[in-house]
Amino acid sequence: MNNHIVKSYDDEQRVLLDELIRMGQMSVSQLEAALDVVERRDDKAAERVIGNDEAIDALEQQVNHDVIRLIRRGPLAGDLRVILAALRVASDIERIGDLAANIAKRSMALNLAPPLPHTRGLDALGRMAARQVRDVLDAYVARDGEAALRVRASDAELDTLYTGLFRELLTYMMEDARAITPCTHLLFMAKNLERIGDHATNIAENVWFLIHGEELMPPRDKRDDTNSVVV
Template sequence: MHSKDHIIKSYDQELDRLTGEIARMGELSVTQLEAAIDVVERRDERAALRVVENDDAIDAMETEISHDVVRLLALRAPMARDLREVFAALRIAADIERIGDYGANVAKRAIPLSMVAPITHARSLRRLSELAAVAVRKVLAAYREGDAEAAYQVWEDDVKLDEAYTGLFRELLTYMMEDPRSITPCTHLLFMAKNIERIGDHATNIAENVWFLVKGEALEATRKKGDETSGPELEEGI
C-alpha cells in the first residue's frame, strides 16, 4: 500500500513539474512578443536580432517537454484523466512554440522596418500585442489551475483580437492607397499584425485543450470570428 502511494505521489510530482515547465515556456513566449514590439517602437535592429535568437530557448524547452511526455507514457502508462494531462501538455507545448515563432517573426520584420522612415501606424501594433499577451497569460493560468470556464472565456474573447486586427488591416490598406511611399513599411506591419493575430488563435487552441483536459470532451461550440479581412493569407511560413 505504501509503495503504491509513493508511486502515485511521484507521478503527481512529475505532472506538476511538467505543468510548471509549460507555464515557464509560455511566459517566455509572451516575453518574446513584448520584446519584439519594444524593438519595433525603438527601431533597434541589434535588439531585434537578439529577440530572434532567443527563440532557440523556446524551441529547446518544447523538445525537453516532448522527451518528458514520452518518458511518462513509457514508464507510467497513464489512463483516463492522467492520459489527457500528458497529451494536453504535448499539444499545449506545441502551441506555445508556435507563439514564440510568431514573436520572432515580428522581430525579424522590425529589422527592415527600422531602415525606412517611421510611420505612426507602427504604434497600433502595441494594442494588438497587448490583447494577444493577455490571452496567452490568461489561458496559461487556466491551464495551471485546471479552470475550464476561464479557458472558455479566453476562447470566446478571441473575437476582440480578431476585430482589432481587422481594424488595423483596413487602416493600413487605406494609408497605402493614400500614400504609395508607405507601401513598404505598411506591408511589414501587415505581416506583423497577422503574426500577432495568429498568436491569439494559438491561445484559443490551448483553451480548447484545457477544456478537453478538465471536461473530458471537446469544446463543440462554434467560435465567433472577428477577422473580416479578405484576400491572400498573410501568415508567414515558419
C-alpha cells in the first residue's frame, strides 16, 4: 500500500514501531485468550486462537520486509540499533504467539478427558507470563532500561512457580494413571509459559541493547530447575 509515496526515514521507523506494538498487543491478547480457553474448555474459541496466530506471523514478515528497506536507506549508528532490536523483538513476539496458539491447541486434547482440578496453577503461571510480556513491551516502547531489568529479574519468580507446578503435576500422574495423558499436556503447556517468560527476558535484553548498545546487562539469577527434578 502507498508504495508510490516515498516516506521519510522517520516515518518508516515510526511505521516499524507501530507494527511491533501491534504485534506485541496481539501476542498478549492471544496468550490471555488461550488461558481463558483452557479454563472454559471451549474448543471453538481454541480454534479461533489457533487461527489468529497467522496474523502475527504475517506482521513479522512485514517487519522483516520493513527492516530490509530501512537498512537499505543507510541508517546512522543509533538508528541501526533501533532497527536490529526491532528485528529481534519481532522474532520473540512471533514465538510468544506460537506458544500461545500451542496452549490453545493442547487445551482441545485436555477437553477430551474429564475436567482436572490442576488447571488453576497453569492459569496463575499464565497470568504472570502475560504480565511479563505486557511489562516488557511497555519498557520497549518507553525505552526504559530499568523497567526492562525488573522484567528480567521477575523471570526467576515465573521459574519458581513453573517448577512448583511441574512437581505438582508429576505427583498427580503418580497417584492416578488416568491423569498421565492430560497432565503431560499440562506439563508442556506450563513449559510453553516458562518459555514465554524467556522470550520476555530476551525482549528485555533488547531494550537494554537499544539504550546501551552491546554493553552487557548486569548478571542475574538462574532459570528453571525442572531439568533436574526427581519426584
